[in-house]
Amino acid sequence: MRGDDTRQAIALAVLLAFVLLTAPAMAHEQQGQAAGFVTGLLHPVSGLDHVLAMVAVGLWGAQLGAPAMWALPVAFPLVMAMGGMLGFLGVPVPGIEVGIAASGIVLGAMVMFEVRPPLIVAAVLVGIFAIFHGHAHGTELPPAQSGLLYSMGFVIATGCLHAVGIGIGTVHRWTWGRRLLRAAGAIVAGGGVVFMWKALA
Amino acid sequence: MKEVRPSRLSTGAIVAFAGLLHCAPVEAHLDSTGMGPIYDGTMHFLTSPEDLVPVLALALLAGLRGAAHGRRALFTLPAAWLLGSYLGLTATAMNVSAILSSLWFLLLGGLVATDAKLSLRLTTGLAALLGLVHGYFNGTGMGQAGSAFIAAVGLVSAIFVVVALAAAVVVRLRAHWARIAVRVAGSWIAASGLLMLGWALRAG
Numbered sequence: 001m002r003g004d005d006t007r008q009a010i011a012l013a014v015l016l017a018f019v020l021l022t023a024p025a026m027a028h029e030q031q032g033q034a035a036g037f038v039t040g041l042l043h044p045v046s047g048l049d050h051v052l053a054m055v056a057v058g059l060w061g062a063q064l065g066a067p068a069m070w071a072l073p074v075a076f077p078l079v080m081a082m083g084g085m086l087g088f089l090g091v092p093v094p095g096i097e098v099g100i101a102a103s104g105i106v107l108g109a110m111v112m113f114e115v116r117p118p119l120i121v122a123a124v125l126v127g128i129f130a131i132f133h134g135h136a137h138g139t140e141l142p143p144a145q146s147g148l149l150y151s152m153g154f155v156i157a158t159g160c161l162h163a164v165g166i167g168i169g170t171v172h173r174w175t176w177g178r179r180l181l182r183a184a185g186a187i188v189a190g191g192g193v194v195f196m197w198k199a200l201a
Numbered sequence: 202m203k204e205v206r207p208s209r210l211s212t213g214a215i216v217a218f219a220g221l222l223h224c225a226p227v228e229a230h231l232d233s234t235g236m237g238p239i240y241d242g243t244m245h246f247l248t249s250p251e252d253l254v255p256v257l258a259l260a261l262l263a264g265l266r267g268a269a270h271g272r273r274a275l276f277t278l279p280a281a282w283l284l285g286s287y288l289g290l291t292a293t294a295m296n297v298s299a300i301l302s303s304l305w306f307l308l309l310g311g312l313v314a315t316d317a318k319l320s321l322r323l324t325t326g327l328a329a330l331l332g333l334v335h336g337y338f339n340g341t342g343m344g345q346a347g348s349a350f351i352a353a354v355g356l357v358s359a360i361f362v363v364v365a366l367a368a369a370v371v372v373r374l375r376a377h378w379a380r381i382a383v384r385v386a387g388s389w390i391a392a393s394g395l396l397m398l399g400w401a402l403r404a405g
Contacts, residue, residue, distance in 0.1 A: 152250065
């Protein structure tokens with residue numbers, strides 16, 4: 001009988017442990033979903049450094065024409081997501097702010113001087129800068145918000161900024177439009193210099 | 202026949218009871234719309250991006266490949282989802298793993314972005330697999346009430362409508378830029394999947 005009592009005591013202890021260790025059931029309402037999406041959507045447009053670089057990608061794509069015009073906006077989010085993933089995982093990437101500022105300077109200069117490298121060179125250049133932008137977005141996920149919806153928000157916002165750049169870039173077909181684009185490139189590069197100054201200060 | 206002693210039986214019963222009480226965390230379930238299980242199921246699908254986005258991606262992919270692929274996805278996906286839900290209704294509640302969802306985002310978004318030339322058989326297989334996997338996990342989160350299957354029918358109806366609309370719109374696209382826009386949407390879906398993977402790995 002003593003053995004039976006011991007077994008029952010162990011069973012009760014197991015029961016108690018299981019009940020106490022029960023994970024919380026978070027049924028029905030999930031918090032932070034809408035906030036996560038809006039936060040992600042606003043993140044790229046809330047920083048002028050991001051806005052200038054993203055619009056410059058679209059402007060440059062429009063200057064380069066097909067297939068770069070659509071290849072860059074397809075490639076950019078994927079490479080940016082890799083940077084974001086590194087940010088989510090806490091993998092450090094050195095010189096994030098410098099890289100973001102450099103993206104404004106370089107991409108602005110490409111538009112300003114209407115540089116026409118091979119597509120692969122343009123894609124690699126844009127991809128390198130996408131890592132810095134993505135990492136910055138990834139490390140700034142606010143707590144208690146949905147990572148998925150935050151990610152979707154900032155990917156969509158980034159894509160829309162590219163679309164704005166491509167839309168503006170359609171003026172490239174006119175002579176005055178080409179001048180306007182080069183002036184826009186100069187503004188982006190100038191903004192990049194300011195952000196580089198701040199990053200290094 | 203060996204006699205089972207009552208004390209040993211009760212010990213086993215307690216341990217079994219303890220096991221049943223040890224629930225895994227559940228975040229699924231259905232939000233009540235107050236309009237019945239059909240609408241609960243519909244709303245569950247429309248407010249769950251981890252389900253909605255892969256379905257949308259499959260519809261875009263099928264639409265890019267043409268009307269035959271669109272029609273096949275239109276009927277295969279909801280049927281497989283309903284079957285998966287039915288199988289899941291009797292299983293222990295569990296959520297779709299975020300890693301699994303992110304892999305669907307990556308796979309389907311990547312196929313759309315690259316405008317992959319899939320055969321009709323492969324499109325059908327993808328639709329069936331997506332439906333069975335996500336349907337199963339949906340089913341486990343719906344509880345075992347009699348209305349759960351009706352909710353699954355509502356959910357599947359929403360899938361049918363989403364696939365029908367999205368695939369039909371894409372099938373009709375002829376302009377080059379419009380098809381590129383669909384591929385850009387695919388790259389956004391794949392990018393979101395990659396980010397979700399990082400987020401899921403961090404959450405561990």
